[in-house]
Amino acid sequence: MTHSSTPGIELANGSRIAVIGGGPAGSFFSYYALEYARVFGLSIELDIFEAKDFTRVGASGCNQCGGIISESLVQDLATDGLVIPSDIIQRKINTYTMHTEQGASVIHIPSNEHRIASVFRGCGPRGCLDKNVKGFDKYLLGLCHKKGARIIHKKVSQMELTDDGILVGHSKADVTKYDLVVGAVGLNKKSLNLFKNICPAYVKPKVTRTYISEFMMKPADIKESFGNSMHVFLLNIPRITFGALIPKENYVTLVLLGQDINKDVVQTFITSNQVRACFPEDFPVERTMPCQCYPFINIRAGDHAYADRVVMIGDSASSKLYKNGIGAAFITGKAAASTVIFEGISESHFKNYYAPICRDMDRDNQVGKLIFHVTKRIQKSPVLKRGILSLIEREQADSHSAFRMSSALWDTFTGSAGYRNILRRFLHPALLGGLLNSAVISSLPSFKSHDYEK
Ligand SMILES: Cc1cc2nc3c(=O)[nH]c(=O)nc-3n(C[C@H](O)[C@H](O)[C@H](O)COP(=O)(O)OP(=O)(O)OC[C@H]3O[C@@H](n4cnc5c(N)ncnc54)[C@H](O)[C@@H]3O)c2cc1C
Structure with a gap:
């Protein structure tokens, strides 16, 4: 089937x-x-x-996610006059604690203006009272x-293309014609397949499985054990690129x-000394969680995510x-x-005005892949991990420091800057020199780290 774009279509x-x-x-x-x-x-409908x-607890009301709202998003929303109400925010995060087998370091927020929020996407985990x-x-x-x-x-x-629109239905009896269809179905395979009919050149994103679960704890215990810190783990556990505990x-x-x-990887992670040590001593981390899931996450973008009258x-x-x-x-x-409002809704409009935004993100992700590849190497190297921890500690203790390592890691964890920007900062000669120096010093027999591995 050939698919030709109609340059003139507009709302x-x-x-x-x-x-x-x-x-x-x-x-x-x-x-x-x-x-x-x-x-x-x-005037549109x-x-x-x-x-x-979204008023239901558990999976039926939740779009599985860690629930971290990055500071760049908080700021972008604020610029447009949207301030996330305090009753949506579960906790304001102001530090990151990085755990390795060699010890842990706390990274403080680089500037007091920055705010990261943790939220629930739905109304709380299964069993939430x-x-x-x-x-x-x-x-x-x-x-x-409220906007209409x-x-x-x-x-x-069901969705079907007609000469002057797209029929959309949730049952055979209830079908309505629209001028434009916007696909925002996440990574739901069945729903993505519906778009074959109306967006023939579209290629679905490539995905991999992840894991989320929720530990129910007393607020006082959370405050004491986790504080307002997101805990991230750089452990040498195969198949885990990133592990985090979000209070x-x-x-x-x-x-x-x-x-x-999978289950085995999860078990290895939660029973590691470093994860165990974050919880109160008598807390049963191995108890089966009432709310856990293995959702997909994108590892490669979709392609050609638009057609006449359709955009994903x-x-x-x-x-x-x-x-x-x-x-x-x-x-x-x-x-x-x-x-769609200022340009038009034909394939060529999306190609010229929308696709470049996706392409830019995809290019940045290529650099992200490189950063995660290097991170994997670092996970396996006790010397480098000791060096990173020691450099962070030196930076955090010196208010006149340029905070090169701390701020590059902060942005890596928070998602507040693009990967190209982060890579440039990681490659700064002063950061690399500082890391080398710290790695050498922290490898000397006289060096003392607060090692809680034993
Ligand atoms: C383990 C994990 C942790 C993550 N943590 C974070 C984090 O901390 N911070 C962050 O910013 N991002 C995080 N993400 C990513 C984030 O969850 C997604 O990028 C984000 O939810 C994408 O939003 P979306 O609207 O595109 O898709 P979704 O949030 O998936 O929304 C799609 C919606 O479409 C609906 N839908 C699907 N099919 C149909 C249909 N046929 N008819 C009607 N409705 C339909 C679904 O019910 C759903 O509500 C995480 C992802 C994973 C997997």
Whole structure:
């Protein structure tokens, strides 16, 4: 089947948009499309189809995620007048604690202005008794509703191209014609397959399995054991690229990223001395968690994520490798919104105005892959890990330090800067010289680290 682009198609007064998926990408697109349309004097109708009910606890109300809102996203939202309400925020994170087999170091926030928030995407884990939990995805959908979006809590199961629009339906009896369809279905395989009909050149993202679980704890114990610090682990455990414990109000979220994480990998991680030592001594970390999942994450972007009257955004198109996926949903959602309102909705409009944004993110991810490759090497090297810890400690103890290692690591963990920017800073001669120096000094027999390995 050939697919030719129609350069002239644009939205007009009365045009209808269907957004399939009300996660962050769908919500950010909808919010900005409605805002830009208002500014542009364009009257559109926008329906968001969302299969989940974000007021429910557990999997049926949750888009599985660590729930870290990066400081760059917090700032981008604030610039547009959107301040995440305090009742959505589970905890404000102001330090990172990096754990290795050689010891641990605390990295403080580089500037007091920066804020990272931990949130729940839904209304809390399965078994959550706290009825006051308010999730991030519901908050975003609420913003869209206030802007005029209609939220339809149905799962879209069919889409069909016609001469002048796209038919979208959640049942045979209920089909509506739209001028534009926005695909924001995350990495849901079945939903992505629906787009074959209407976006024939689209290639789905490549994914791998990750792991998330929630440890329920008393708030006082969380405060004492974790504080407001996100704990990240650089351990020599095969297949784990990144492990983190993220404190919330009544829970601590465990996130493992890497290659095809499974039960055995999880077990090795949670029973390691370094992870065990983060919890109170009598806390049963090995007890089966009531809420755990193995969601997919993007490791390669989708391709050709657009066609006449169709654009894919968020995880369904391009994301940031291993970090700040919500920030990436914001970037792609907003870019797609500006394209459809100010430019047009044909394939060539998306190619010229939307695709470059995805391409830029994909190029940055290539550099990210290199950084994670090097990280894997570092995970296996006690000398380098000792050197990094010692350099961080020196920087953190000296208020006049340039904080080169601390701030590069901070941005790697938080997702607040692009990978190209981070790589440039890691390659700075002063940082490399400092690391070499620290590695040599910390390898001397006289060097004392606070080793808690034994
Ligand atoms: C282990 C792990 C940890 C992560 N931690 C973080 C983190 O701490 N911070 C961060 O920024 N990012 C994190 N991410 C990434 C982040 O979760 C995603 O990048 C982000 O959720 C993408 O948003 P989205 O809207 O594109 O997709 P999703 O959040 O997946 O939303 C898609 C929505 O579409 C709906 N949907 C699907 N099919 C249909 C259909 N047919 N009809 C109607 N609705 C449909 C779904 O119900 C869902 O609500 C993490 C990811 C993983 C796997």
